[in-house]
Amino acid sequence: MMSSKAQEKDLIVSKIRDGIVIDHIPAGRALIVLRVLRLRGGEGRIALVMNVDSRRMGRKDIVKIEGKELSDDELNLISLIAPTATINIIRDYSVIKKFQVKLPETVKGVVRCRNPKCITNQPREDAVPAFKVLHLDQPILQCQYCGTYLTIDDINAQLMGER
Amino acid sequence: MMSSKAQEKDLIVSKIRDGIVIDHIPAGRALIVLRVLRLRGGEGRIALVMNVDSRRMGRKDIVKIEGKELSDDELNLISLIAPTATINIIRDYSVIKKFQVKLPETVKGVVRCRNPKCITNQPREDAVPAFKVLHLDQPILQCQYCGTYLTIDDINAQLMGER
Numbered sequence: 180m181m182s183s184k185a186q187e188k189d190l191i192v193s194k195i196r197d198g199i200v201i202d203h204i205p206a207g208r209a210l211i212v213l214r215v216l217r218l219r220g221g222e223g224r225i226a227l228v229m230n231v232d233s234r235r236m237g238r239k240d241i242v243k244i245e246g247k248e249l250s251d252d253e254l255n256l257i258s259l260i261a262p263t264a265t266i267n268i269i270r271d272y273s274v275i276k277k278f279q280v281k282l283p284e285t286v287k288g289v290v291r292c293r294n295p296k297c298i299t300n301q302p303r304e305d306a307v308p309a310f311k312v313l314h315l316d317q318p319i320l321q322c323q324y325c326g327t328y329l330t331i332d333d334i335n336a337q338l339m340g341e342r
Numbered sequence: 343m344m345s346s347k348a349q350e351k352d353l354i355v356s357k358i359r360d361g362i363v364i365d366h367i368p369a370g371r372a373l374i375v376l377r378v379l380r381l382r383g384g385e386g387r388i389a390l391v392m393n394v395d396s397r398r399m400g401r402k403d404i405v406k407i408e409g410k411e412l413s414d415d416e417l418n419l420i421s422l423i424a425p426t427a428t429i430n431i432i433r434d435y436s437v438i439k440k441f442q443v444k445l446p447e448t449v450k451g452v453v454r455c456r457n458p459k460c461i462t463n464q465p466r467e468d469a470v471p472a473f474k475v476l477h478l479d480q481p482i483l484q485c486q487y488c489g490t491y492l493t494i495d496d497i498n499a500q501l502m503g504e505r
Contacts, residue, residue, distance in 0.1 A: 210376065222393070229388040230408075245393075 198223065198245040200267040200274075201257065206230050208261050209240035214338050215256040222246060236263065255283045259318050259334055282318055286310045290320065290337050294327040361386065361408040363430040363437075364420065369393050371424050372403035377501050378419040385409060399426065418446045422481050422497055445481055449473045453483065453500050457490040 204212055209227050218225060223245030233239040249257070249266065257264055258280035268276040287309045292299050299308040299322070310320035310329065320329040367375055372392050381388060386408030396402035412420070412429065420427055421443035431439040450472045455462050462471040462485070473483035473492065483492040 210373070213373065224394055225390075225392040227388075227390045230385070231387055 194272050195224065195243065195245045195269060196272055198243065198269050199247050199249060200269065201242045201244075201261070202239070202265045202267065203233065203236060203263045204240040204242065204261040205236070205263060206238035206240055208335075209242050211260050211335055211338055212240075212242055212257060212264075215260060216244070216247070216249075216253055218244065218247075239263075252289070254280060255286060256289060256338075258282045259286065259312075259320075259331070260338070262314075262318055282312050282314055284312055285323070286312060286320060290329065290334055292322045292325060292327055293329060293333055294322065294325050297322060297325040297327060299324055357435055358387065358406065358408045358432055359435055361406065361432050362410050362412060363432065364405045364407075364424070365402070365428045365430065366396065366399060366426045366442075367403040367405065367424040368399070368426060369401035369403055371498075372405050374423050374498055374501055375403075375405055375420060375427075378423060379407070379410070379412075379416055381407065381410075415452070417443060418449060419452060419501075421445045422449065422475075422483075422494070423501070425477075425481055445475050445477055447475055448486070449475060449483060453492065453497055455485045455488060455490055456492055456496055457485065457488050460485060460488040460490060462487055 201212060207229065209229050213225070213227070224243075225245070226243040227240070229240045230238050231241065254266070257266075259282070262280065262282060264280045266276075266278055266280060267274050288307045290308065290310070292308050292310075294300070297308075298304050299306045306324060309323040311323055313319045313321055317331045319331075320334070321327070322329070364375060370392065372390050376388070376390070387406075388408070389406040390403070392403045393401050394404065417429070420429075422445070425443065425445060427443045429439075429441055429443060430437050451470045453471065453473070455471050455473075457463070460471075461467050462469045469487060472486040474486055476482045476484055480494045482494075483497070484490070485492070
């Protein structure tokens with residue numbers, strides 16, 4: 180009999196014709212990844228496991244999405260949420276490309292500055308939020324207008340609709 | 343070689359010691375079910391498949407949550423989001439109980455009335471939102487204070503943080 184770990188692995192590698200597998204997501208972040216990809220389940224098949232064992236990371240999440248392609252903006256967002264993530268691109272039942280996400284140098288128009296006085300939060304101004312990406316232990320964003328820092332928790336909370 | 347359908351099935355039935363499997367969720371609603379259960383992935387293992395084939399329903403979602411027990415309030419919420427859902431309760435590696443969710447007669451304190459003038463939406467009043475559950479084609483809630491109807495889409499949007 181297979182262990183439950185082996186079966187979870189099976190699900191994730193089970194054949195889809197085209198799509199992506201996002202592996203090595205930090206444990207607990209898979210739902211945020213789905214959220215930033217604006218997947219609500221109206222599309223192809225989606226499979227997700229959370230908190231499964233990982234040799235490299237202790238625990239991790241994995242997401243598999245049938246029929247999905249990733250834009251550069253989406254890759255940048257994933258790199259902020261899940262800097263350890265590995266992307267597997269599947270075409271015609273084979274993994275044709277596998278790579279680790281890479282933090283961009285700047286992020287623009289995706290998250291809001293958390294400083295209410297920042298020019299990007301003034302309704303009459305047209306300033307698009309823009310951040311420099313710093314990478315200490317975790318990615319940190321610094322607003323290019325007011326210098327305010329956003330941690331990964333700030334970003335998560337925004338993307339999950341809490342702030 | 344197993345078909346991908348068989349492997350998805352495997353994931354969901356793979357052994358967990360204690361927990362629940364929520365099967366026959368209408369396709370696309372699994373994330374809302376996780377949301378109402380306030381699962382963010384900080385708990386045990388979670389597995390989820392969306393838009394998989396179902397003999398009974400065409401397409402369906404399935405959620406498996408390790409170490410989770412459901413309160414009556416949570417069951418009521420699931421019944422609104424996913425009236426077709428079947429709950430499997432797993433204890434000591436076996437399914438010890440299997441049942442279909444049942445719509446409650448009333449729902450209290452869980453969703454807000456969408457009428458801004460309703461007494462439950464007045465900051466100075468203490469009225470707790472309460473709804474009678476009507477079941478036409480889909481569940482519909484009727485506010486017990488002002489009579490306003492809430493459709494399943496209104497409920498979903500509220501729970502997904504859009505309204």
